[in-house]
Amino acid sequence: MRQLATLGGCTHPIRLAGHRAEHRLNTITGEIGPALHRLDSNDLPAGDLLVRCGNRRTTRCPTCAETYRRDTYHLITAGLRGGKGIPDQVTSHPRVFATFTAPSFGPVHNRPSAPGGRTRPCRCGWHHDQEDAALGTPLAPDRYDYEAAVLWNAHTGMLWRRFTIYLRREIAHRAGLAQREFAQHARVSFAKVAEYQKRGAVHFHAVIRLDGSAGGDTPPPPWASAELLTDAIKAAAAHATVAAVAGPVLDGRAHSFAFGRQLDVRTIKGNDLDGSTALTDRAVAAYIAKYATKGAETATGTLDRPLKFVAELASLDISPHAERLIRTAWALGARKDLEELRLRAWAHMLGFRGHFSTKTRRYSTTLGALRQARAEWRRLQTAIARGDTPPQPHDQEREHEETTLVLAHWTYAGTGLSPTEQWLSASLAASSTPEEPRR
Numbered sequence: 001m002r003q004l005a006t007l008g009g010c011t012h013p014i015r016l017a018g019h020r021a022e023h024r025l026n027t028i029t030g031e032i033g034p035a036l037h038r039l040d041s042n043d044l045p046a047g048d049l050l051v052r053c054g055n056r057r058t059t060r061c062p063t064c065a066e067t068y069r070r071d072t073y074h075l076i077t078a079g080l081r082g083g084k085g086i087p088d089q090v091t092s093h094p095r096v097f098a099t100f101t102a103p104s105f106g107p108v109h110n111r112p113s114a115p116g117g118r119t120r121p122c123r124c125g126w127h128h129d130q131e132d133a134a135l136g137t138p139l140a141p142d143r144y145d146y147e148a149a150v151l152w153n154a155h156t157g158m159l160w161r162r163f164t165i166y167l168r169r170e171i172a173h174r175a176g177l178a179q180r181e182f183a184q185h186a187r188v189s190f191a192k193v194a195e196y197q198k199r200g201a202v203h204f205h206a207v208i209r210l211d212g213s214a215g216g217d218t219p220p221p222p223w224a225s226a227e228l229l230t231d232a233i234k235a236a237a238a239h240a241t242v243a244a245v246a247g248p249v250l251d252g253r254a255h256s257f258a259f260g261r262q263l264d265v266r267t268i269k270g271n272d273l274d275g276s277t278a279l280t281d282r283a284v285a286a287y288i289a290k291y292a293t294k295g296a297e298t299a300t301g302t303l304d305r306p307l308k309f310v311a312e313l314a315s316l317d318i319s320p321h322a323e324r325l326i327r328t329a330w331a332l333g334a335r336k337d338l339e340e341l342r343l344r345a346w347a348h349m350l351g352f353r354g355h356f357s358t359k360t361r362r363y364s365t366t367l368g369a370l371r372q373a374r375a376e377w378r379r380l381q382t383a384i385a386r387g388d389t390p391p392q393p394h395d396q397e398r399e400h401e402e403t404t405l406v407l408a409h410w411t412y413a414g415t416g417l418s419p420t421e422q423w424l425s426a427s428l429a430a431s432s433t434p435e436e437p438r439r
Contacts, residue, residue, distance in 0.1 A: 024403075097284050216364075
């Protein structure tokens with residue numbers, strides 16, 4: 001039970017076989033002392049060392065996905081209000097929240113909005129409920145451009161990179177600077193997350209911040225403003241295009257990809273403390289973090305793991321629209337001129353092969369730094385539980401002479417819990433859940 005408790009509720013832990021030993025090492029003589037602590041997987045109740053899977057997908061492991069969501073929340077928040085090594089002054093920098101959508105590949109069932117918060121009938125004549133499975137599916141599947149939809153997903157990473165290049169050019173133009181001079185005056189920092197629409201097309205949500213030349217540590221130039229940044233984003237999104245990797249003409253059709261006409265750019269003004277009803281730091285961070293743990297399987301009803309053979313689709317419970325997108329990606333993946341896109345490896349993602357959350361280096365801290373801080377805190381708690389004394393300030397000279405040498409060797413032994421471990425884990429979760437008060 002104690003071993004399972006260290007997983008924190010992870011349902012698909014990684015099983016490792018091997019050992020780990022901590023030795024005291026004299027940094028001057030090189031002498032290695034006897035093992036202070038030793039861990040051997042053979043001595044553990046499960047027969048293996050169980051570590052969290054760390055999967056970001058809610059459909060695969062809700063507990064690890066929740067940890068990923070919280071880390072993403074803190075990462076985004078640090079870039080908006082400071083903390084985690086980022087100065088608090090970033091709250092005064094121009095900051096916007098932008099949503100970039102995909103173009104149309106054919107009419108789909110939707111819920112058109114009307115004045116007063118009401119909805120209008122879909123083109124099919126029906127008023128669709130929010131949970132209607134028909135939402136996002138084509139009105140006429142035979143006329144829907146499935147190839148362009150898959151290729152759009154595969155090219156979105158390249159399109160975003162092209163957009164960021166245009167964005168710096170547009171800002172420099174509005175500031176009266178030459179392109180080569182822009183880096184001497186300002187820097188664009190951003191963090192973005194990819195989200196699947198119900199129709200299976202990827203779009204982006206991004207926090208974009210305008211800093212001084214050294215990033216968040218330096219104030220932006222006097223000409224920098226949220227209005228200038230918003231105008232530059234709209235111009236860059238309108239001009240950014242990318243041709244298919246196989247060339248602008250594929251099977252006699254011109255394939256050039258650009259963002260859709262629906263571009264939403266909103267200034268981030270509220271700080272959650274002034275009672276403002278404007279778009280706040282917390283609302284933006286929570287919105288982005290929510291989509292960091294979701295994939296195509298959540299919005300479109302497709303798969304959360306790669307396919308080995310396309311014949312597997314016959315035994316899977318997925319929507320006809322998602323199945324056709326996957327089959328299209330699989331068929332395009334057989335083409336030599338599209339080999340670079342690796343569409344068969346990413347067919348379950350409907351062609352999208354980029355990272356779901358990305359950021360510039362100077363936007364804020366990193367997920368790795370957050371995980372390292374959490375691991376160090378856990379090691380400290382373990383040391384305290386074992387009765388070890390943390391190093392004191394007067395022991396600095398001794399610390400310089402001695403350090404801890406960790407010798408470890410682990411091999412992969414499998415994934416998941418045995419039936420008995422699953423029962424124990426469920427019992428542990430039930431015992432930690434507070435009882436509902438009696439009425």
